[in-house]
Amino acid sequence: MTIKVLIVDDSALVRQVLREILSAQPGIEVVGTAADPIYARDLVKRLSPDVITLDIEMPRMDGLEFLGRLMRLRPMPVVMVSSLTERGSEVTLRALELGAVDYIAKPRMDIERGLSAYADELGDKIRAAATAKLRKRALAVSASHTADAILPAVADPITSTEKLMIMGASTGGTEALRDVLMRMPADAPAILVAQHMPPGFTQTFARRLDSICRVHVKEAEHGERILPGHCYIAPGHSHLLLARSGANYTVELNAGLPVNRHRPSVDALFRSAANCAGGNAVGVILTGMGKDGAAGLLEMRNRGAHTIAQDEASCVVFGMPREAIALGAAAEVAPLEEIAGRMLSRFARGAQRSIRV
Numbered sequence: 001m002t003i004k005v006l007i008v009d010d011s012a013l014v015r016q017v018l019r020e021i022l023s024a025q026p027g028i029e030v031v032g033t034a035a036d037p038i039y040a041r042d043l044v045k046r047l048s049p050d051v052i053t054l055d056i057e058m059p060r061m062d063g064l065e066f067l068g069r070l071m072r073l074r075p076m077p078v079v080m081v082s083s084l085t086e087r088g089s090e091v092t093l094r095a096l097e098l099g100a101v102d103y104i105a106k107p108r109m110d111i112e113r114g115l116s117a118y119a120d121e122l123g124d125k126i127r128a129a130a131t132a133k134l135r136k137r138a139l140a141v142s143a144s145h146t147a148d149a150i151l152p153a154v155a156d157p158i159t160s161t162e163k164l165m166i167m168g169a170s171t172g173g174t175e176a177l178r179d180v181l182m183r184m185p186a187d188a189p190a191i192l193v194a195q196h197m198p199p200g201f202t203q204t205f206a207r208r209l210d211s212i213c214r215v216h217v218k219e220a221e222h223g224e225r226i227l228p229g230h231c232y233i234a235p236g237h238s239h240l241l242l243a244r245s246g247a248n249y250t251v252e253l254n255a256g257l258p259v260n261r262h263r264p265s266v267d268a269l270f271r272s273a274a275n276c277a278g279g280n281a282v283g284v285i286l287t288g289m290g291k292d293g294a295a296g297l298l299e300m301r302n303r304g305a306h307t308i309a310q311d312e313a314s315c316v317v318f319g320m321p322r323e324a325i326a327l328g329a330a331a332e333v334a335p336l337e338e339i340a341g342r343m344l345s346r347f348a349r350g351a352q353r354s355i356r357v
Helices: 012-023 037-047 063-073 086-098 112-131 173-182 202-210 266-276 294-302 319-327 336-345
Strands: 003-008 028-034 051-054 078-082 102-105 164-169 190-195 216-219 230-233 239-245 248-254 281-285 306-310 332-334
Touching (some): 003 037, 028 037, 028 112, 063 078, 063 086, 078 086, 086 173, 102 112, 164 173, 164 266, 164 294, 173 190, 173 202, 248 266, 281 294, 306 319, 306 336
Parallel strands (some): 003 028, 003 051, 051 078, 078 102, 164 190, 190 230, 281 306
Antiparallel strands (some): 239 248
16 A cells, blocks of 8 residues: 655755655655645645654744644654754654654755665655554653552562663654653662664653653763663664673673664664573563564573563554564563563562463
8 A cells, every 4th residue: 555645844955855755665655745834734634644754843833833733633643854953852852752653864965875775764764654553642741640650669679780671662662661661660670771763862862761750861871880770771873782890780882883774773782681681681672663672582582581572552663572572582462551560570589480472
């Protein structure tokens, strides 16, 4: 089935480039373009697109205001096309909170040799968005969330700094991770996260999570010791790897080649956890397109770690969890709202071994 796309951007040049790129992608048809959200609103009604690409800074109405109205009145998949600057990262993360499925940088007109890779990435994001599930947030960011949504510390926990939670995500992952981390108590075991994000976004993402979570969330730094009650987000420029320094776990950042087209890569993090932590870790693969993390999660399971995949019903995009389940990498499959509790329960004494699925 052909995916119908509406392009909304105030730059005529950007609209032209996006139209040319997407029109050359198999299975995608650009049904219209709009220079501002007011005109776009009429085109949405008339053309019924499957996916919208949306700029942020536009005349008459900015992209965030339009997105908020669209998600209230006629929810549909939206991919933000924005300038990935420090300010742009704040605004784009807000767009994801409002319901956008994904985001991508604006095409760079001065680098022709990079346009082919950009076209492939944009096409992949449009296809993933067309199949994405649009879900209302289970947790709102407000003062009322602390009493009910955040889980208490596990009864009779194993008091060891050796326990780790290792998580990976892609499309839809920013909100899924927020859901999981907001449920964690302040004394949770250390958490390491690889979320597919570009440089400049991860520090902003970590700050936003830190402001609403009981665990301390930060962008990971090379060589730092990994501590309980902390969550370490892989920086957008490097792979996040688990390492050892004597008896302590530490962060290793590696700016090597992308793995599965990604840096940071979920597979890279999971494989390092399999080698360093073995059965002292729990591995979780969340919503995302592609297969990054599936092989690494299997390595974690084979080394004795308990492994969990997010279920299809609660995923925005089921690609990564589906691949992990197909490989036999997931010891259990769980809805998003149960994942935090299931991870914590693995560190309670007498935890039962899960049944293979």
